[in-house]
Amino acid sequence: MKNNQVPANDPLLTADNHALLLIDHQYLQLLAVRSHSADTVVTNTTLLAKGAKIFNVPTLLTTAYAERQEIFQELQAVFPEQKPIDRTGLNSWDDPRVRKWVEDTGKKKLVIAGLWTEVCLSFAVLSTLAAGYEVYIVTDAAGGGSTEGHERGVQRMVQAGARPLTAAVYISELQRDWSREETAGEVAKLFAELGGAFGQGLRWEWQLLGLKEGTR
Numbered sequence: 322m323k324n325n326q327v328p329a330n331d332p333l334l335t336a337d338n339h340a341l342l343l344i345d346h347q348y349l350q351l352l353a354v355r356s357h358s359a360d361t362v363v364t365n366t367t368l369l370a371k372g373a374k375i376f377n378v379p380t381l382l383t384t385a386y387a388e389r390q391e392i393f394q395e396l397q398a399v400f401p402e403q404k405p406i407d408r409t410g411l412n413s414w415d416d417p418r419v420r421k422w423v424e425d426t427g428k429k430k431l432v433i434a435g436l437w438t439e440v441c442l443s444f445a446v447l448s449t450l451a452a453g454y455e456v457y458i459v460t461d462a463a464g465g466g467s468t469e470g471h472e473r474g475v476q477r478m479v480q481a482g483a484r485p486l487t488a489a490v491y492i493s494e495l496q497r498d499w500s501r502e503e504t505a506g507e508v509a510k511l512f513a514e515l516g517g518a519f520g521q522g523l524r525w526e527w528q529l530l531g532l533k534e535g536t537r
Contacts, residue, residue, distance in 0.1 A: 334457065334494050336376035340428040343370060343462075344383050344413050344435025344445055347390040351436060354464035356471035362436070363395055365488040366462040368515040369434060370399040372492035375507045379426045381406065383413050385441070411441055414448035423449075430455045432491065434462035439474030446478045461487045489516060510534055 346366050351359050373380050382405035384392055391397070392405055406418050413419045413435075423431065431454050435442035442463050450456050458478055465471030479485060486494070489512075496508045513520040513527075513534060527534055 333497070334430065334432065334491070335497075336378060336495050338428065339430035339432055339457075340379040340381070340423060340426040341369075341373045342381050342383070342413070342419075342423070342431060342433045342435070342445065343396065344433065345385050345441050346382075346396050346434075346436055347384055347387070347392050349390045350441075351393060351464075353466055354436065356438065356465040356468045357461070362462065362464045363393060364515055365459070366393075366434060367395045367399065368511065369459055369462045369488040369491060370396055371511050371515070372488070372495065372508070374399055375492075375504055375511065376495045378432075378495075379428065381419070381422050383408065383416075383419060383435075385409065385411070412444035412448055413441065414445050414452070423454075429453070430457070432457045432459060434459035434488075436464055437470065437474075438463045438465040439470040439477075443474045443478055446483050447481055450478075450482050455484075456482070457484045457486055457491075459488055459491060460485050489519075506536070509536070 382403055384405040384407045387407040408416050431449055433446055446456050460475055499505050513523045
């Protein structure tokens with residue numbers, strides 16, 4: 322198989338076969354998360370969002386009671402032009418605006434992350450699965466009110482058919498091959514910025530080799 326070619330029965334996510342939903346990444350929910358540190362959730366959600374933007378993945382932001390708590394600014398800054406769909410209900414799939422947005426993308430695969438895992442994320446995932454979508458959950462760009470709440474929420478979604486992955490795996494799956502030069506440099510710079518130890522390793526390699534940041 323030549324570089325950049327994929328088999329007809331390819332099981333992986335690609336930039337053009339899915340949409341991304343980011344549900345209620347807001348300050349009150351974030352401050353109440355106990356399954357992860359707030360920094361971890363912010364970093365991984367921002368990594369996820371920036372990765373989706375590099376690959377031009379259709380992305381929807383949602384909030385609940387936005388007049389009381391905005392979406393956290395690191396995420397909003399990735400999509401400054403987008404006003405999140407604001408709801409009062411706990412299940413974003415109950416909102417006809419969200420359903421219409423998803424339907425209008427024409428995608429049958431959805432990648433979803435949100436706060437809290439056991440409530441707003443789980444409800445949306447269970448509903449979209451029931452509606453016939455193939456659903457992936459980004460577990461480290463989510464968080465629960467307790468470790469048990471997060472774990473039970475993930476278990477419930479996986480038992481229903483959701484497929485778990487992490488933000489770094491999501492971006493790696495979309496990049497897939499470093500010979501894809503149109504995105505490779507931006508992905509490498511993103512990992513350097515938000516990719517933890519791997520990102521620091523990239524920066525060290527660039528420094529040792531005297532290379533420009535983002536070189537692959």
